[in-house]
Amino acid sequence: MNVPEYSIAPEIHHDIMTRIKSTEQEHNVKVLYAIESGSRAWGFASPNSDYDVRFIYAHPKDWYLSVMLEDQRDVIEYPIVDDIDINGWDLRKALKLLRVSNPAIGEWLQSPIVYINHNHFQTQVMALFKQYYKTERGLYHYFNMAKNNYRGYLKNEYVPRKKYLYVLRALCAARWIERFKSPPPIEFTALVTAVVDDSALFDEIQKLVVEKQHTTEKALGPQIPILNQFIEAELNHFNYQFDKSDVDQNTAALDKVFLHMLDFI
Structure with missing residues (x-):
């Protein structure tokens, strides 16, 4: 990346x-x-x-x-x-x-x-x-961030490009926490490189980052099927009950x- x-x-x-x-x-x-x-x-x-x-x-x-x-x-x-x-x-x-x-x-x-x-x-x-x-608190936060942004912005035919990245960042952060049991890095490049193993998915995220860096904050574009499939799979994976009392x-x-x-x- x-x-x-x-x-x-x-x-x-x-x-x-x-x-x-x-x-x-x-x-x-x-x-x-x-x-x-x-x-x-x-x-x-x-x-x-x-x-x-x-x-x-x-x-x-x-x-x-x-x-x-x-x-x-x-x-x-x-x-x-x-x-x-x-x-x-x-x-x-x-x-x-x-x-x-x-x-x-x-x-x-x-x-x-x-x-x-x-x-x-x-x-x-x-x-x-x-x-x-506490890892469960981190997971709870990033899961809800991804879920709310996905439901609120990424279900339409044309979606805000930055919202894709907000959801992907949150889900990659959740993957990091689950995998490494530690706070996730803030830098998106480091995060994606560490937790995204699928090369086609990685390349599509890279293209989206480059697009975001060269368009306005409100730029829209069509849905990207491979990203939506990943997002939905991750939301299903993390959709379990978190204990936030610890x-x-x-x-x-x-x-x-x-x-x-x-x-x-």
Whole structure:
């Protein structure tokens, strides 16, 4: 499969960094980690794809010493301006979601496009994610993502090309989890190369990636039978009851990293 381009144009990179700095000043926070998410990080961005910037931030330590902490807002969100979609989660929220194997955290921590990585944040928190990761929760997430997108978008005569890739990415992620018992990589090329063994299917996915990279986000095309057959077979394969109750109650490792990060604010 072709190796995708993960660089960000210098002027866009400068704009993103400027917005992050403005966010820190506006909200009196420190951005610990900021990355590109979505199709640019996955490796199949269209020429007009948005920039999906995601970040994890922390307040000064005293902010967390509040009787009403649970009522405080723990996200920062902005409207999309000039194709830049930027929002983030508070460190405490991010670690709580990590504890329940939230896949978004795992994907952020593996992004190939990193804007800020304060005090080796990625290395420390990725180790935590692997420690707390529960495969059944990952399977449940990606199965439902694939099922909902397939039913919602891929049953018509003409279908959005990007939705094909969303469904394929989710199913390949589920295959990875089932096969390797670990969080799946975010980069689509690495994912497909590792889990798609059928050469005809692999070639068709490759063609779809190239098409997506050279068409607009809303591009439509006819159904691709070999992809639909694969998708339906995988949905049938993963359509079993998942036990989502298995959550690690020991938060000592999370608390340690949380307090360590606050020492640098």
